[in-house]
Amino acid sequence: MLRQLFADAFDVLQKNLDLRQQRHGVLSANIANAETPGFIAKDVQFEEALRAAVLAPTSELRRTHPQHLPHTVASLHDVQGRLVARPSDDVGRDLNSVAMDQEMAALTTNAFHYNASTELLSRLFSGLRRTISEGRS
Amino acid sequence: MDMMAGLQASFSGLQAQRLRMNVIAANLANAYTTRTPEGGPYQPQHVIFAAQPRLSPFAQLLDRQQIEHGTSPVYVVDIVRDAQGMRLEYDPHHPDANDVGYVAYPDINVIQEMVDLIAATRSYEANVTAINAAKDMAVRALQIGRI
Numbered sequence: 001m002l003r004q005l006f007a008d009a010f011d012v013l014q015k016n017l018d019l020r021q022q023r024h025g026v027l028s029a030n031i032a033n034a035e036t037p038g039f040i041a042k043d044v045q046f047e048e049a050l051r052a053a054v055l056a057p058t059s060e061l062r063r064t065h066p067q068h069l070p071h072t073v074a075s076l077h078d079v080q081g082r083l084v085a086r087p088s089d090d091v092g093r094d095l096n097s098v099a100m101d102q103e104m105a106a107l108t109t110n111a112f113h114y115n116a117s118t119e120l121l122s123r124l125f126s127g128l129r130r131t132i133s134e135g136r137s
Numbered sequence: 138m139d140m141m142a143g144l145q146a147s148f149s150g151l152q153a154q155r156l157r158m159n160v161i162a163a164n165l166a167n168a169y170t171t172r173t174p175e176g177g178p179y180q181p182q183h184v185i186f187a188a189q190p191r192l193s194p195f196a197q198l199l200d201r202q203q204i205e206h207g208t209s210p211v212y213v214v215d216i217v218r219d220a221q222g223m224r225l226e227y228d229p230h231h232p233d234a235n236d237v238g239y240v241a242y243p244d245i246n247v248i249q250e251m252v253d254l255i256a257a258t259r260s261y262e263a264n265v266t267a268i269n270a271a272k273d274m275a276v277r278a279l280q281i282g283r284i
Contacts, residue, residue: 107266
């Protein structure tokens with residue numbers, strides 16, 4: 001029963017936190033390398049894959065080994081961040097594609113989404129606590 | 138682990154920008170230095186940034202992993218001296234003037250150095266912002282489930 005009530009939300013939020021954290025690292029590296037000649041900005045893409053996995057009908061199949069054949073229904077556990085290069089036309093003479101404003105905006109948005117997920121997780125837990133104590137506390 | 142990689146990249150950014158600021162400060166302080174231990178006027182210095190692996194094999198292994206994860210830190214790989222960087226100014230009373238009365242000063246453009254200094258400061262601040270965001274995220278993650 002508990003699993004039915006909360007498992008999906010927990011899994012989605014947990015996955016979201018993981019991927020957001022990974023993306024934060026990549027964005028931090030972009031900012032650190034904002035003036036490194038020839039550095040190409042990178043990003044982690046996962047939002048569409050995560051959305052697809054959430055909307056897909058749930059399946060109990062899970063790949064426990066990388067060489068297993070993939071099953072067609074996307075599972076939340078299989079969602080991985082895809083590291084992509086973010087080239088830009090406006091590289092300047094040092095061929096650096098980092099746009100500081102873009103990076104700071106992405107960093108802030110990413111942190112905001114991360115914080116929102118932690119907040120939702122906290123509320124799930126307090127809802128759970130309330131249920132266990134029969135709504136008394 | 139991921140959080141640490143991001144923080145490490147940001148810390149490397151702080152370190153690199155601080156070194157750049159120190160080099161700029163040295164250039165500004167020595168804008169009129171005509172004597173150095175190597176002889177001749179002070180030579181302007183510039184930092185070279187790179188996201189490439191460091192020298193020791195262990196650090197290289199560590200770096201390769203970080204590059205694969207897209208969290209490559211930044212390093213100051215070299216500080217180059219501009220040996221050609223001098224300007225001649227006519228001042229026959231100066232003790233270091235040559236036989237036709239010209240003194241060789243380092244070719245340091247104070248305005249350019251100041252602009253560079255501001256850019257370094259802003260980069261430093263951007264890295265601090267990234268560190269604060271990571272810190273905030275970590276604190277909030279620790280507070281999940283707290284009453």
